[in-house]
Amino acid sequence: MTGSYRTEVLISAEQIQARIAEIGKAIASQHTGKRLICIGVLKGSFMFLADLVRAIPLPELEVDFIGVSSYQGTESTGVVRITHDLARSVEGEDVLLVEDIVDTGLTVRYLLDNLATRHPRSLKVAALLEKPARARVAVPIDFKGFTIEDRFVVGYGLDHDGRLRNLPHVALLHR
Ligand code: 5GP
Numbered sequence: 001m002t003g004s005y006r007t008e009v010l011i012s013a014e015q016i017q018a019r020i021a022e023i024g025k026a027i028a029s030q031h032t033g034k035r036l037i038c039i040g041v042l043k044g045s046f047m048f049l050a051d052l053v054r055a056i057p058l059p060e061l062e063v064d065f066i067g068v069s070s071y072q073g074t075e076s077t078g079v080v081r082i083t084h085d086l087a088r089s090v091e092g093e094d095v096l097l098v099e100d101i102v103d104t105g106l107t108v109r110y111l112l113d114n115l116a117t118r119h120p121r122s123l124k125v126a127a128l129l130e131k132p133a134r135a136r137v138a139v140p141i142d143f144k145g146f147t148i149e150d151r152f153v154v155g156y157g158l159d160h161d162g163r164l165r166n167l168p169h170v171a172l173l174h175r
Pocket of ligand 1: 106153
Protein backbone atom coordinates (compact mmCIF):
# COMPACT_ATOMS: atom_id res chain seq x y z
CA MET A 1 0.00 0.00 0.00
CA THR A 2 1.17 3.52 -0.78
CA GLY A 3 -1.32 5.90 0.78
CA SER A 4 -4.65 5.20 -0.87
CA TYR A 5 -2.96 3.49 -3.82
CA ARG A 6 -1.96 -0.12 -4.06
CA THR A 7 1.38 -0.54 -5.75
CA GLU A 8 3.23 -3.67 -6.74
CA VAL A 9 6.96 -3.75 -7.39
CA LEU A 10 7.65 -4.33 -11.08
CA ILE A 11 11.38 -3.52 -11.21
CA SER A 12 13.23 -3.48 -7.90
CA ALA A 13 15.68 -0.78 -6.82
CA GLU A 14 18.48 -3.38 -7.05
CA GLN A 15 17.54 -4.33 -10.61
CA ILE A 16 17.44 -0.66 -11.61
CA GLN A 17 20.84 0.09 -10.10
CA ALA A 18 22.44 -3.00 -11.69
CA ARG A 19 21.13 -2.03 -15.13
CA ILE A 20 22.22 1.60 -14.70
CA ALA A 21 25.76 0.44 -13.86
CA GLU A 22 25.85 -1.43 -17.20
CA ILE A 23 24.38 1.45 -19.18
CA GLY A 24 26.74 3.93 -17.53
CA LYS A 25 29.76 1.86 -18.54
CA ALA A 26 28.52 1.62 -22.12
CA ILE A 27 27.93 5.38 -22.32
CA ALA A 28 31.33 6.18 -20.79
CA SER A 29 33.17 3.85 -23.17
CA GLN A 30 31.59 5.61 -26.16
CA HIS A 31 32.55 9.08 -24.93
CA THR A 32 36.05 8.61 -23.52
CA GLY A 33 37.99 11.88 -23.58
CA LYS A 34 34.96 13.89 -24.70
CA ARG A 35 32.54 16.26 -23.06
CA LEU A 36 29.03 14.87 -22.67
CA ILE A 37 25.97 17.02 -21.98
CA CYS A 38 23.30 14.92 -20.25
CA ILE A 39 19.86 16.48 -20.61
CA GLY A 40 17.19 15.26 -18.22
CA VAL A 41 13.57 15.57 -19.32
CA LEU A 42 11.65 17.06 -16.37
CA LYS A 43 10.23 15.94 -14.19
CA GLY A 44 10.10 12.17 -14.58
CA SER A 45 13.76 11.57 -15.40
CA PHE A 46 15.30 13.34 -12.40
CA MET A 47 15.99 10.17 -10.43
CA PHE A 48 17.25 8.16 -13.40
CA LEU A 49 19.47 11.06 -14.43
CA ALA A 50 20.90 11.41 -10.91
CA ASP A 51 21.81 7.72 -10.73
CA LEU A 52 22.92 7.48 -14.36
CA VAL A 53 25.43 10.35 -14.24
CA ARG A 54 26.99 8.81 -11.13
CA ALA A 55 27.56 5.66 -13.18
CA ILE A 56 29.32 7.58 -16.00
CA PRO A 57 32.83 8.40 -14.77
CA LEU A 58 33.65 11.09 -17.35
CA PRO A 59 35.39 14.21 -15.99
CA GLU A 60 33.78 16.47 -18.57
CA LEU A 61 30.17 15.45 -18.07
CA GLU A 62 27.63 18.26 -17.67
CA VAL A 63 23.99 18.17 -16.68
CA ASP A 64 21.11 20.28 -17.95
CA PHE A 65 17.33 19.96 -17.95
CA ILE A 66 14.53 20.49 -20.39
CA GLY A 67 10.92 20.59 -19.23
CA VAL A 68 8.04 19.40 -21.36
CA SER A 69 4.37 19.11 -20.76
CA SER A 70 2.74 16.41 -22.82
CA TYR A 71 0.82 14.23 -20.49
CA GLN A 72 -2.57 14.60 -18.88
CA GLY A 73 -3.92 11.77 -16.76
CA THR A 74 -2.76 8.49 -18.19
CA GLU A 75 -3.21 9.19 -21.92
CA SER A 76 -0.65 10.95 -24.08
CA THR A 77 -2.18 13.92 -25.87
CA GLY A 78 0.51 14.13 -28.51
CA VAL A 79 0.80 17.84 -27.78
CA VAL A 80 4.27 18.67 -26.52
CA ARG A 81 5.22 22.05 -25.13
CA ILE A 82 8.57 23.20 -23.74
CA THR A 83 7.97 24.52 -20.23
CA HIS A 84 11.63 24.93 -19.24
CA ASP A 85 14.44 25.31 -21.74
CA LEU A 86 18.12 24.42 -21.55
CA ALA A 87 20.41 26.81 -19.72
CA ARG A 88 23.19 26.39 -22.26
CA SER A 89 23.82 26.03 -25.97
CA VAL A 90 24.42 22.50 -27.24
CA GLU A 91 25.90 23.54 -30.58
CA GLY A 92 28.82 21.27 -31.43
CA GLU A 93 28.33 19.17 -28.27
CA ASP A 94 27.76 15.48 -27.70
CA VAL A 95 24.30 15.34 -26.18
CA LEU A 96 22.55 12.53 -24.31
CA LEU A 97 18.81 13.00 -23.84
CA VAL A 98 17.76 11.20 -20.65
CA GLU A 99 14.11 10.18 -20.48
CA ASP A 100 12.15 8.16 -17.93
CA ILE A 101 9.89 6.24 -20.30
CA VAL A 102 9.23 6.09 -24.02
CA ASP A 103 5.54 5.39 -24.37
CA THR A 104 4.01 6.65 -27.64
CA GLY A 105 7.42 8.10 -28.53
CA LEU A 106 5.90 11.52 -29.30
CA THR A 107 7.81 13.37 -26.57
CA VAL A 108 11.22 12.00 -27.52
CA ARG A 109 10.48 12.49 -31.22
CA TYR A 110 9.61 16.13 -30.57
CA LEU A 111 12.67 16.69 -28.40
CA LEU A 112 15.04 15.03 -30.88
CA ASP A 113 13.70 17.22 -33.70
CA ASN A 114 13.90 20.32 -31.50
CA LEU A 115 17.43 19.59 -30.25
CA ALA A 116 18.64 18.76 -33.77
CA THR A 117 17.86 22.34 -34.83
CA ARG A 118 20.45 23.47 -32.24
CA HIS A 119 23.20 21.58 -34.13
CA PRO A 120 24.74 19.28 -31.54
CA ARG A 121 27.71 17.19 -32.71
CA SER A 122 25.87 14.02 -31.73
CA LEU A 123 22.49 13.31 -30.17
CA LYS A 124 21.65 10.07 -28.38
CA VAL A 125 18.82 8.85 -26.17
CA ALA A 126 18.90 7.01 -22.86
CA ALA A 127 15.54 5.81 -21.56
CA LEU A 128 14.95 3.80 -18.42
CA LEU A 129 11.77 2.20 -19.77
CA GLU A 130 10.16 1.52 -23.12
CA LYS A 131 6.59 0.37 -23.79
CA PRO A 132 6.82 -0.83 -27.40
CA ALA A 133 3.15 -1.82 -27.53
CA ARG A 134 2.17 1.85 -27.33
CA ALA A 135 4.62 3.24 -29.91
CA ARG A 136 3.07 5.69 -32.36
CA VAL A 137 6.30 6.95 -33.82
CA ALA A 138 9.62 5.12 -34.01
CA VAL A 139 12.36 6.68 -31.92
CA PRO A 140 15.92 5.41 -31.57
CA ILE A 141 16.81 4.46 -27.99
CA ASP A 142 20.58 4.14 -27.82
CA PHE A 143 20.69 3.10 -24.15
CA LYS A 144 17.63 1.35 -22.75
CA GLY A 145 17.02 0.13 -19.22
CA PHE A 146 14.01 -2.18 -19.50
CA THR A 147 11.21 -3.04 -21.90
CA ILE A 148 7.83 -3.26 -20.18
CA GLU A 149 4.32 -4.26 -21.14
CA ASP A 150 1.52 -1.78 -21.68
CA ARG A 151 0.89 -1.07 -18.01
CA PHE A 152 0.82 2.26 -16.15
CA VAL A 153 3.86 2.46 -13.91
CA VAL A 154 4.88 4.77 -11.10
CA GLY A 155 7.90 5.37 -8.92
CA TYR A 156 11.57 6.08 -9.51
CA GLY A 157 10.62 9.53 -10.83
CA LEU A 158 7.37 8.53 -12.53
CA ASP A 159 4.24 10.00 -11.02
CA HIS A 160 0.55 9.54 -10.66
CA ASP A 161 -0.97 13.04 -10.48
CA GLY A 162 2.32 14.34 -9.09
CA ARG A 163 2.69 11.64 -6.45
CA LEU A 164 4.69 8.44 -6.00
CA ARG A 165 7.82 9.79 -7.75
CA ASN A 166 9.80 9.05 -4.59
CA LEU A 167 9.46 5.26 -4.69
CA PRO A 168 12.95 3.74 -5.10
CA HIS A 169 11.56 1.12 -7.52
CA VAL A 170 9.23 1.03 -10.53
CA ALA A 171 5.77 -0.17 -9.54
CA LEU A 172 2.46 -1.07 -11.10
CA LEU A 173 -0.40 1.05 -9.84
CA HIS A 174 -3.61 -0.79 -9.03
CA ARG A 175 -6.60 1.52 -8.78
P1 5GP B 1 5.19 9.63 -24.81
O1 5GP B 1 5.31 10.99 -25.41
O2 5GP B 1 6.33 8.70 -25.19
O3 5GP B 1 3.85 9.02 -25.05
O4 5GP B 1 5.19 9.80 -23.26
C1 5GP B 1 6.26 10.21 -22.57
C2 5GP B 1 5.85 10.66 -21.20
O5 5GP B 1 4.58 10.14 -20.77
C3 5GP B 1 6.84 10.13 -20.20
O6 5GP B 1 7.95 10.98 -20.09
C4 5GP B 1 6.02 10.08 -18.93
O7 5GP B 1 6.04 11.33 -18.29
C5 5GP B 1 4.61 9.79 -19.41
N1 5GP B 1 4.29 8.37 -19.28
C6 5GP B 1 4.18 7.44 -20.24
N2 5GP B 1 3.88 6.25 -19.74
C7 5GP B 1 3.79 6.41 -18.41
C8 5GP B 1 3.54 5.51 -17.32
O8 5GP B 1 3.31 4.30 -17.45
N3 5GP B 1 3.56 6.06 -16.07
C9 5GP B 1 3.79 7.38 -15.85
N4 5GP B 1 3.78 7.80 -14.58
N5 5GP B 1 4.05 8.25 -16.85
C10 5GP B 1 4.06 7.75 -18.11
